[in-house]
Each structure stands twice: as structure tokens, then as C-alpha cells.
Amino acid sequence: MTPAGKEQAASTMPVVLVTGAKGQVGRELVRRGAAHGLTVIGRTRQELDVADAAAVRAAIAEVRPVCVLNAAAYTAVDRAETEAAAARAANALGPEALARACQAAGVPLFHLSTDYVFDGTKKTAWREEDATSPLGVYGRTKEEGERLVRAACPRHLIIRVSWVFSAHGHNFVKTMLRLAKERDEVRVVADQHGCPTPAAAIADALLATAGRLARGAEIPWGTYHFAGAPPTTWHGFAREIFTQAAELLRLKPPRLVPISTAAYPTPAQRPAWSVLDCAKIRRLLRIPQPDWRQGLRAVLAEMAGGPTPRS
């Protein structure tokens, strides 16, 4: 029996295949699947490189999932500026390989994208049909991935998410907690606006929809936005992190100083306004926006050694 066969034999629940299973969203997908009545078979980058078209086809043939959830991506926004080929392989060519293999196998693809496909010049929340115009290599490769998925696999969900955080991996919450331990003063950009989003909430949104698909529901395929509420700035996010961490992790809050983007130059330019309008996903997929402050509480509780949060 193949490894995937053994994993499936343990359960009669519908099976979904998750790529990028060691990332922030990938880990949450793996650990939250059973709560949605699904067997999640996760493949890490080491086990399945999504840019390897033959390996992708073989994995889908082996696992025979009801859908593929692509949580694999190259997410180092600044490093992408000098590693464009690696970013494009993971963010564009990988999704294309997945989309082609899914289409050939008759399996839908759920793919994650980003607010960084927009340039940040709008002053109201970005809607799905707004024109994309990424500012950097990361955003450009993610936008290309979206186009390739749409072209190769009509039964797709492309879900754009923003400012993802969890107890694992690289993210703003962990960076702030580290800086708070190292410094008395932390300076954070206060003129970029967006929506922090717990990886757990993204996983629940994908799994709830996969569960409906497995039960035979019609899914309105297409592009959606999903992000936490309410909108804030990186500075506002940091303030909430330090407030909650003082309570939950007994962290001594540093002095938090608001600064402008101009005072904190980075290799990649970031959108000034990244707020995503999430009305469509609420209306068509019945998925409400999560309050990111509650998600933050769960993440900090997990870091403090509390029980693993479930959906």
C-alpha cells in the first residue's frame, strides 16, 4: 500500500490534498481537516515541489482527492526582488502545473493569492474585479499564478488573503515579539493600511468549502477576497500584539513609535492601502470575516503553551 493509501485507509472521510503543508496556512489545514469531516493529506515542499509537473500529476493520481488546496508559495517579499526565478517557479509555474493536473484529473483547485496584486492607490476596499497592478516581483508572480490558474482549470477558487499570521513560521506577530524582547523601542510603519488574517481562519474557510464540495454542493467558482476585520495599520497591529502579549505572555511592552514608509525603506515597495472587500465571499460562499484580534488571542495562547485551538 502506498503512503497515501495508508493515510486514507484509516478513514472513510473525503480526502483533500494540501501542498506547502509546512507553511503557516498549510499547517493549519493539516491540523484542522478532521474538524471539517475531511482527511487532509499534506505534502511539504520536500515531498512535493509544485513546480514539478510530473510529481504533481503523480500525487493527484495517488491521493485521488476531492480537491487540491494549494498553500505552497514563495512568500519572502523583499528577497523575491533578487530571486525572481524562484518566486516565479513557486507562485506562477507551480500553480499552473497544479491547475493543469487538476483539470486533467477532473479535480477542482483552491489556490491562495494576495492583496499585493494591487498597487495600493485606491482609497476604498479592493474588490475582486478591480484592476491588478502589483508593485514588486512577489506580487507580479502571484498575479501571473492567478492568470495561469484561471486559464488552465475553470473549476478553481482563487482566494486573495492579506497579512497572514499564526504561531508558526515567519510573520509580523513573531517579529514584533522578538523585537520587544531585544529593544526598549520599536518603530513601526503607520501609513500602510490592511487586514491581518489568522492562518487558522483561512484554513477553516478553505476546509468548510471543501467539505461542501465533498457533500455535493454547487460551488460558485472564481476569485474571492478573504481577510480579517477591522482594517488597521502595521502600527495598529503592533499595538494590539503588545497589549495582548503583555496579558497572555507577560511581555514587557516596548515603546511603540509610529513611522512613515519613507522612514523604513525596503527592497520591495508595498501597497499603502491593502484593505480587501470581503462581501463576495460572505454572500456567495457564506464565509464571514473573522475578527483578527480574536485570532491573535488564540495564536498568543498557543505560543503560551495553551491548548491547540480548533475550529
Ligand SMILES: NC(=O)c1ccc[n+]([C@@H]2O[C@H](COP(=O)([O-])OP(=O)(O)OC[C@H]3O[C@@H](n4cnc5c(N)ncnc54)[C@H](OP(=O)(O)O)[C@@H]3O)[C@@H](O)[C@H]2O)c1
Ligand atoms: N504570509 C503572508 O502574510 C501572506 C499575505 C498574503 C497572501 N499570502 C498567501 O497565502 C498563502 C499561504 O501563505 P503562508 O503565509 O502560509 O506561506 P508560508 O508560511 O511561507 O508557507 C509557504 C510554504 O510553501 C512552501 N513552498 C515554497 N515553494 C514551494 C514549492 N515550489 N513547492 C511546494 N512548496 C513550496 C514553503 O516551503 P519552504 O519554507 O521550505 O520554502 C512553505 O512551507 C500563499 O499563497 C501566500 O502567497 C500570504
